[in-house]
Amino acid sequence: MSNAATEAAAPARRPPGIARVLRRTPARIGLAITIVFLVLTVAAGWLAPYDPYDQDLSAALSPPSADHWFGADQYGRDMLSRVMHGTRTALLAVVVADGIALVAGCAMGLVAGFFGGRVDAVVMRLVDVLLAFPYLLLALIIVAALGPGLTNSMIAIGIVYTPQYARLIRGQVLAVRNADYVRAARALGAARTRIMLRHVLPNSFTPILVMATLQAGSVIVETAGLSFLGLGAQPPSPDWGALLADGQSYFLTAWWIATFPGLAIFVVVVGFNLLGDALRDFADPRRTIR
């Protein structure tokens, strides 16, 4: 509330810029976590103290120490290195799953909103049916059909998140369909595809970005969840969910194997959520109180 008040009182030269939104502490923490995460995906190979697949049986199940900050697993593989390399599968999941959901959802939402009528009814009933499944259940039956594996689990999560983008974009399209600039484009004889891609879509960019950021965290949790269940990434891949599943078998004797990968998921998801909240405040300053 206080933030909104000061914002409104400040000289209104321009709406709250992205820089001002990112100056708040939670947003900064979120941005910092996201940057560290992205740096690790690129630099894990140089920064990690060991090769994530290197076995050293003399160090098997050794607890956290100066040599192995996060301890070692049952084959003596360094957990810190494995957690660092896990950022790559996590980022891949975000890019692939969030990407599928974004592209498919935007296409469905654009078509439904723009054409209206029967097309709209058919697309939105499909969305309703997809939403009639608890999200993880839908992912489970898609993985059941495609077969377990990292790629298939990412496709499944992508399909699960598609309806949400479709609804968002459809709403955006309905809001601007009769806006003056769209009418003007139509009067000038622009084709429907051109109007959708050049006029409607760019104007929906901010809400899409907000949703993609907020979904990124959920996508990481869910692909890790599928891996944890044995339906996603398979061992010996250093995927956070698979590492956790591995650690579950040893958690009574070697707590560190499951603890650190889970902590990594948690911290990254907190980061994405903080960043997403900040971007949402930027997109819609009225919602700051939430």
Add this chain to the structure above:
Amino acid sequence: MSRYTISRLGQLVLVLIGVSIVVFFTMHVLPGDVATLLLGERATAAQLADLRHQLGLDQPIWMQYLDFAAQAVRGDLGTSLRSNHPALDDVWNAFPVTFQLALTSLVIAVVIGVPLGVLAGTRPGGWLDNAVLTLTLFGVSMPIFWLGLMLLLLFGAWLGWLPIGGLMPTGLDVPRVTGMTVLDSLIALRPDLLWVSLQYLALPAITLATIPLAMITRITRSEMLATAGLDHVRTARAKGMPERRVIVRHILRNALIPVVTVIGLQLGLLLSGAVLTETIFALPGLGRLMVDSILSRDYPVVQAGALFIAFVFVLVNLLVDLSYALLDPRIRRA
């Protein structure tokens, strides 16, 4: 029955048909031949053709769907390839475990979440509000399969206060009536069994309650804030009504309507979360059954389980919609 109820029931039937089509076609159209799955890679072409004929897989796909739908309406969803029981029986036997878990979690989430949201929402910006906001952020960001393991480690292994997984200790069985251990212990009038079953339920229920708890707290808080700014609240204060009464009678009552909807929507989260929770705590529920069936390619059970869960989900959403109309007369008249 009002027109609203009837139209919602009509939509329900359409969605259920859609759900059955999605489940059926996902299991049949996507790559992966059922006959090869059943007989293995080394089966001869003749054997495969034989089995396909037996299962009706050589029929056009829409015929197969109609057969499937006709049998499903009669409650026949095929036979489990692992247990040889009717698939629906396996699902039905596992359901009470999941139901007991989900219901307990929902109760925990509501009983703690609503008061916490009210406390935070009536003093925005205070220390409690900030603490609640931070905790709910942690809550919604929590991978519950990790939280479950950490709770097991702390309370089960290190402190030894609670058992480390399972439904009941081996050798100790509750006489099965409903399949829900807590309720069955009550029915059997066995306080000793009740205590044990509650101990076994505690950690899984707390784990599963985390995300719904965070979401219910958040929505209660923000609805309290939104309602507190409305005119009728200002009027109530202006006529000198005590603050406690303003909060309970004028803010909370109006804020609760959207909260009820959100509570209903948690069911999807609970059913999804149950899959993970049951895996960590080795509970023989529906979620665990689904995962095991997928891993062993027992597709009749996967299909039956998916249909069953989707039906329950859609049905509960309908009940939530109808109760919403009861709470808010404007919807009934619209």
